Amino acid sequence: VTPVTIAVDAMGGDYAPHEIVKGAIDGAKRHDVKVLLVGHPDAIEAELKKACIGHAQYEVVPALETIDMGESPIKGMRRKKDASIVVTARCVSEGRAQGMVAAGSTGAAMTAALFQLGRIEGIDRPAIAVTLPNLTRPTLLIDAGANVDCEPEWLAQFAHMGTVFMQNIYDVSQPNVGLLNIGSEESKGNAFSLAAHALLKQTQGIRFMGNVEGRDLFLGDVDVAVCDGFTGNVALKSAEGIAIMMNRFLKSAMTAKPHRALGAMLAKSGFAEAKRRVDPAEFGGALLLGVQGVCVIAHGGSSGNAIQNAIRVAKEGIQKNVVEKIKATQKVMV
């Protein structure tokens, strides 16, 4: 049996190639997949020597260029046909792999995936879907930043894609879809969200629960929160910011007095547990939904553990046929 094969851009991310190669090898072993390590062969081989390879199935795919974080994704891709992110996406379009994982520039990963894999018919714009922690269940935020100005119709497509994702990846049979807005009443919102609400209300094939607020992303009973990419990105980054701030405040408070430091030491495993429940690395990164292939975009600052989890999510997406199922929802719509 040929195992599931996932192409990994070994050169992307703040801690590439070290953490990426380490995480990819770890992911290959844990989740029983084959990984294609795409990037500069010398750099990858050097990391492979350090890594404990064991039974990992992997292959090195040479790509001698990289697109940097600051670089314009589109210009970079035109100039660098052999950039690691492009070659990674090409592994999927040419059938060498069924899915891809990339850290580093979100824009570059999106552009490469879009150009190499193409859109799913019926989906106007692929969107970034991020799984957020929530008091009771994971919540999918879509779009988290791919499309800054949206048409209401796109949000209906995001709702369909998010529904398929939550059904297949998190086994939620009938996901609640909410529109991220500034009040729960139907009359609340700006011109765009009022139009989106009206459209979502009459969209078939989703379970629309109405408006949800920023708080509900983390406290509510919403499975799929849809919004334009501008709003989603602001929500995500604001939450990220306050989470970092709170952890710093807590740390400085705990180290300010000896008895607190002692208490914190005793409760150390508790802090770690609480932190893990919020850690984006545990959720496996964002998915670019709407392209013809599984594309997981991990955080630029991804650790090996984040990459390993991204590989898990990619494998699930492949095995559960998420792309084909999204296609099917669009055929029903047409």
Add this chain to the structure above:
Amino acid sequence: VTPVTIAVDAMGGDYAPHEIVKGAIDGAKRHDVKVLLVGHPDAIEAELKKACIGHAQYEVVPALETIDMGESPIKGMRRKKDASIVVTARCVSEGRAQGMVAAGSTGAAMTAALFQLGRIEGIDRPAIAVTLPNLTRPTLLIDAGANVDCEPEWLAQFAHMGTVFMQNIYDVSQPNVGLLNIGSEESKGNAFSLAAHALLKQTQGIRFMGNVEGRDLFLGDVDVAVCDGFTGNVALKSAEGIAIMMNRFLKSAMTAKPHRALGAMLAKSGFAEAKRRVDPAEFGGALLLGVQGVCVIAHGGSSGNAIQNAIRVAKEGIQKNVVEKIKATQKVMV
């Protein structure tokens, strides 16, 4: 000497009138102001009997009706001319008080303040300004929800008002103004934020630092973050949501094992300290900037402590002549 006088809607908020009266009396004593307690005299008198009044200067102003949270503010106000929130705002417009504090429905407080006090000339739309905690300094978010669809010009006005606020209330001589956006580069954003960026760049009288992201609200060096009220509200409520979630995760982790519970007990004062640094109640609520009077809108769930802090902020706004200074910036502009 006549003390600073602040009208307080004693009937607004989830814990009214108890927490409101308690906080108002506490605020009157601590900050040496006189408070007008507006609402049903019997209900207020009953609370006054419970409160430790001491040297508090106060007066009860009768208002027999209230506008409920669910009610439409405008309709409610038409029907109920004697609603406590309306009478509270009228105390300011008639000169009995120099400022007002209201918890409860933000929409009702805004509407009452706008109708009774009127706009400052040159300000198209009053905006809600909220002080956020930040790793290094308080950050003012404006607009946090008053105007869901904005013109770029309004954001320039928000920037002026925010600058005056930070100069006078937090003694920041030259506040950094940032546009809340989804990337720091000038080319980032949706159609509205690109237009707002272009305008803010050439706006006189502010120190525009460019775009800021959601993270910067809590981690960055921005003093005044401007945005439309839709974006601001989503940012604020997302942050609120994850903060509540993290505290719950922490609490459940700390109580899950006996040694953690012991550690948490030892470190108790540290948890309280860290929590206090993030607590909205400590910041005194939101200000409605752009109306002809000081109007502090406290959270619906305000405790006595939140009201006491709101009175402090109202007093500072009055003493530092924030309204007159905002007027002055608009005169220079015209």
